[in-house]
Every structure is written in structure tokens, then in C-alpha cells.
Amino acid sequence: MAGRPNGADRLAQVHAWAAARAGDLGVPVTVRLLCDTAVSRLGVSGATVTMGITRGLPEMRCSTDMLGEHLAELQVTVGEGPSTDSWRAGGPVLAADLDSPEAQRRWPLFTPLAVEAGARALFAFPLVVGAIRGGMLTFHRVESGPLDQTALRNALAFARMALGLVLAEQAGLRDADDALPLHNPQLHQATGMVSAQLRVGVDEAFVRLRGHAFATGRPLAELAADVVARRVLFAPDQEAT
Secondary structure, three states, rough: OOOOOHHHHHHHHHHHHHHHHHHHHHOOHHHHHHHHHHHHHHHEEEEEEEEEEHHHHEEEEOOOOOOHHHHHHHHHHHHOOHHHHHHHHHOOOEEOOOOHHHHHOOOOOOHHHHHHOOOOEEEEEEEEEEOEEEEEEEEEEOOOOOOOHHHHHHHHHHHHHHHHHHHHOOOOOOOOOOOOOOOOOHHHHHHHHHHHHHHHOOOHHHHHHHHHHHHHHOOOHHOOOOOOOOOOOOOOOOOOO
């Protein structure tokens, strides 16, 4: 009897869903396409990706509908909400019923406005790898109700792939499945060094390398050169110094 899918299996499944949708539409896999795929697979009404906070404000990356965009703007305006809490805590925040007394107590400014706009549930997932927080993936529903366990695990996998796509775009790669660029041997060497320093596989090491480049606003090739020259070191407890 087969066991339940693990995190790697679920991520592979999400990749397959996105690739199939991209193939049907004849388009590349993008953050927007991934959000559309998530909506169809998770039984939610919409999905929104916002990027890292700049001057206290998140940057809207994409939203599948106007309600998602409005909910993101509301949370910025009132300074509270599931996505705001998720960003601060670095973990998922799941609000299955925005009209419940619990939600109203927790977010007294946000919930009445969100409910008035038509939202009944909001599920926020930070895009994180190690100490790097790249943004937020938020799902909303127009009816109340929790994500079941399968949908929750798949949502976490969608968040992981969304982060990969964001970092790939930042690094100038085609999509999240791109391998290490063959024309830059330093990237291979730097990835191997990060793998050894963090005691993780090379795929995870490359994600960490891209994540640090994204967070610091540096070109990936420049960061790789500093890693090779040992001007930048990755440590499990400090990510990079």
C-alpha cells in the first residue's frame, strides 16, 4: 500500500499541474499561471502573490481577480490581516471564517471590510527559504470553510514553487525548472560550496544562493564570485554572512 505523498512528491505534482496547464495554453510557466493553476486545484476563489516589503509596502506581483487585489490593499491600509501576520511570523495563517468572532477579535479593522467586499476565508503562506522571505502567496474564498489536509499540503507546495519562480525570474532564468547556467562555472562552484556549508543538496543550495541574491538585490553571478572567493559564507544558523 502506497504511503501519503511527501513534500517532494507534492512539489513534483504541482510542477506537473503547472506544466500541463502551460502546455495546454502554449505559454511558459509563470507566477500568474501558477496562481491560476492553484485556484483550479485547491478549490479556492482566487490567489494573489505580493513581493517583499519595500518602504513598508508590499509589491503586487499578480492576482487572479479584483477581490484578491483589494484584500491585499486592505491589509496594507489597515495594517493588519492574515497576510500581515503571516509575513511577520514567517509561517502560514489560515482564516477559515473571516466573519467569526475569533477573526473579528484578531483583525477588528480588516475583517468587516473584507467581509463587506465579499471574502469569507483567507489563507496566507509566506514564500520562504531558510531565513529569506521573498513575498506572500494568499488564497481567498467567497464562502467560509477550511482547507482540507490535502489542499493544505498542496498549498504549501504551491508556495514553494511560487518562490522558485520568483527567484528564477530575479536570477534571469527562464523558469523555476532551469538548471544551473552552463556558461558560468562559478555558479556551479559556488553552489557546491553552499551545499557543503549548509549540508544540503545542490538543488536546495542553488535555491538558497538565488534567495540571498534576491534578498540583497545583487546579481547572481556577482554573489557566486563572492562565495567562491569566500567573501560570503553560508552558515545554517545565519544563512549568509
